[in-house]
Amino acid sequence: MTDEYSLLEIVKLCNTVPDINALISAEKAYRFLLNDDTLVGVLSNTDIAPLEAECAKHMEPLFVFDHSLRTVVFGAFYDTQEKRSAALAEILSKLRAQNKWATLAKWCGETFPVFGDKSQPNEVAVWVERAASSNFGIRAYGVHINGITWSKSGELLMWVAKRSMSKSTWPGYLDQMAAGGIGNGLGILESAIKECEEEAKVPRDIAMKAKLVGTTGYFMRSELGLHPETPYVFDLELPLDFVPVPNDGEVEEFYLWEINKVISSIKKKLFKPNCALCIVDFLIRHGIVTAENEPNYIEIINNIHRPLPFPGPRRV
């Protein structure tokens, strides 16, 4: 089997929402706004009716819906992180019980922050159940860990995970050694250490050597909804004799591959797209993919560092 896709085609798989405003007008989607009109997400038109019906049952509706402007804004009463988060959790659990939003079948009990409200601690406006994040189209954060080592002859090797066939998303696809969302306000390095432990049994003393080397950014759409995402990317150099072990059932098997085998597998679309994108970032940072050997070098970098239209965290 020969290489079938270019690296540009691969990173573009994660940038399937080229322009948020075009998407909003084409699909009559609704803007999700904070009380001060900061745009923090986008709701699909079909998700609006059940959400509005549920809101209408409360004395103080959590959201105000404007159907001519197509906006969903927090009601004035909801002026703190706590009030918004509690009311939203209640509404989402009702929608879940009524089977109104299909995504809620995968309720996690893990919450994602929505940043942008300067009057709130850490600027978190509201915490949103992870399973509903793609309904609100909010910006999500994650950690992706490149587990690498060097062979005795000095060749760069990368640990690759095969996702379990029982995973609900991308079953059987290849993945980085460890990756996951950042939920419940956990720290960034803490999240990386946790994913290393949970997915690959990397001991804490090794995992904490993971080096944060940047972020990537992309805006993807899936059957679940919208995914504007900002993964924090780590490189973790492992001892040659260290072997990751599947731990939580999310990984079927780990492989230690020469980097060229990783690249050819990426080009065959065997990797989950956002993991492929983070590995292409690795290949660029380490001078393996260069402007000399890759015709679309600059456009690939643009697709790896897509600016997102929603505020990010400013940690204080």
Add this chain to the structure above:
Amino acid sequence: MTDEYSLLEIVKLCNTVPDINALISAEKAYRFLLNDDTLVGVLSNTDIAPLEAECAKHMEPLFVFDHSLRTVVFGAFYDTQEKRSAALAEILSKLRAQNKWATLAKWCGETFPVFGDKSQPNEVAVWVERAASSNFGIRAYGVHINGITWSKSGELLMWVAKRSMSKSTWPGYLDQMAAGGIGNGLGILESAIKECEEEAKVPRDIAMKAKLVGTTGYFMRSELGLHPETPYVFDLELPLDFVPVPNDGEVEEFYLWEINKVISSIKKKLFKPNCALCIVDFLIRHGIVTAENEPNYIEIINNIHRPLPFPGPRRV
């Protein structure tokens, strides 16, 4: 003297054109378009009259000016790279002789490519004299080389150049070990090797180990005009005993500094801004500036990887 500026403020010095369309309407600037309407640059309103007067002297005017749409487009006769480049060089040399564009006093005899014309080799639509690139607001490319080494005790050290007081731009400011524009169709690594040799007397066999590790991108404005720029960034690990030597009069002196001294000098605005931005990129890639120690981490990355509104090269 204490640190006065945040790293976010520093990288924003290179992003002084937040929105090209806002700038065009606010300043009645002119869009610079290829024959197929691809936007490749922006001309200041005050540069238009002398350029139009010079074009009007020719049987086949190089550019067609539309003053209601405010566009400058190549005339239909100019359908090849060669025709466009020759006619433009002639017009610019006339403007220079008449002292019409102040920038042309610094005529380089070096040309920058404008990409985007799919019918031309390497998609280069026209070659533009470097001194005029900021008048046309075309995207420019450069190389920035981080010269680093490790002390005997394992500390990361970086070579820093002090720009000569006789430089026309940013005299006396700090710079990377070597940096410069990519002109005349020179290759990217070749340009890096050339700048290392010219500015710091780095021998070719050492310079060619420079590792391309990505690009940065920003859109700056200066008194000269507009600068949408894409520097290719290299890391070059030098032997501890190697000492760069000023060679072509552009550098006054080289310093070998601990990375913390580099950072504090960046925060004091002692570096030329685009060099500072490329070093901040280095600090992020090497895990020195992280989301834990830098509150504006994500916004800094956004400012380092600004997408530009003009086509870049697609090397074939």
